Amino acid sequence: MTRFDFDHAPERRGTDSQKWQKYAGRDVLPLWVADMDFVSAPPILDALRARVDHGVFGYARPTAATVEAVTGALAQRYGWKVDPEWIVWLPGLVVGLNVTAQAFAGPGEEVLTLTPVYPPFMSAPRNSGRAPVGVPFTLAGGKWEIDWEALERAVTPRTRLFYLCNPHNPLARVWRRAELERLGEFCVRHNLVLCSDEIHCDLILDPSLPHIPSATLSPALAARSVTLMAPSKTYNVPGLGTSLAIIPDATLRARFNRAAAGIVAEVTCLGFTACEAAYRDCEPWRQQLLAYLRGNRDYLVDALPRALPDLKIEAPVEATYLLWMNVAGLGLPNPVAHFEGLGVGLSDGAPFGARPGTHLRLNFGCPRATLVEAVRRMQAGR
């Protein structure tokens, strides 16, 4: 069996990497924006090389083989039979969040979501004069829970849409079937379109937890759903801008396409090439990546609270390569600046909806040695 090497990563300093450019010229380990430092899967590299060797880079359409790679993976992994007609290709998921807001809510109408959450869930509605409404999660018994009563109270006659992050960034939470069914029933009862961002669905770390695509819960929910997916996070190809919206209902799909028309750029030929190889040929790589990320998670969950006893990891990290941590106990006026000063670049929790100064997010999609060094630096400031 081929062993993939996640312990070594190429030098990204001096490249086009957003993650590394932020701290150019400074000795700061960047553990912020959500891409990984690993080389992408070999079948993707081979497919891209062959596509480059072809040498013609015209306007592209997905081939039947590309579509089959996606629908095949969804059927095999999640038992979801997706009709190719339901797929709308997009250059990014944030694009999908923005188009969804414009397609299914009018100016001033409301988009509900659960916070903390990936910041574009709140900014996408705002970009077009729609109103985001965040309902905070509650922490109970070491688990992030939906506050169902607060969610009901947040619905108004202007609520049109519900944005779900499944699994959740930044809480790394995998939703259980009963929770998804209750959310689905909530959307149907209040006549809301459900936009389910499932970009992290192939990154579930706990093997006992299945990913359940929201649209598979019931035909009634499928008919009011927009599911956003991409190979970006799992196979480390976010810079290739290839994503998809899966919209089973033809009327909803037409509204979505109308809102996107003339504004949303097409996916590129290299993006389609990478996407096809990712979903069809990279399962052994993905399984080894998951094992490696699990090891990174276990290392951090053990080492961080030992290095900084006042830092709290409040709930299990079930999915993603993102660790949400409570640093309020450290009593720092500006935790991000504090850790940058020690040489570790983390994401501030405030834009996700956390109380300023309380939470940080750490990206552990990197070689273990980087994390060992980051923990050493973070501890040094104690």
Ligand SMILES: Cc1ncc(COP(=O)(O)O)c(C=O)c1O
């Ligand atoms: C939940 C979620 N949605 C969307 C994105 C970004 O998607 P894209 O780069 O395709 O716009 C991210 C990236 O971190 C994410 O975590």
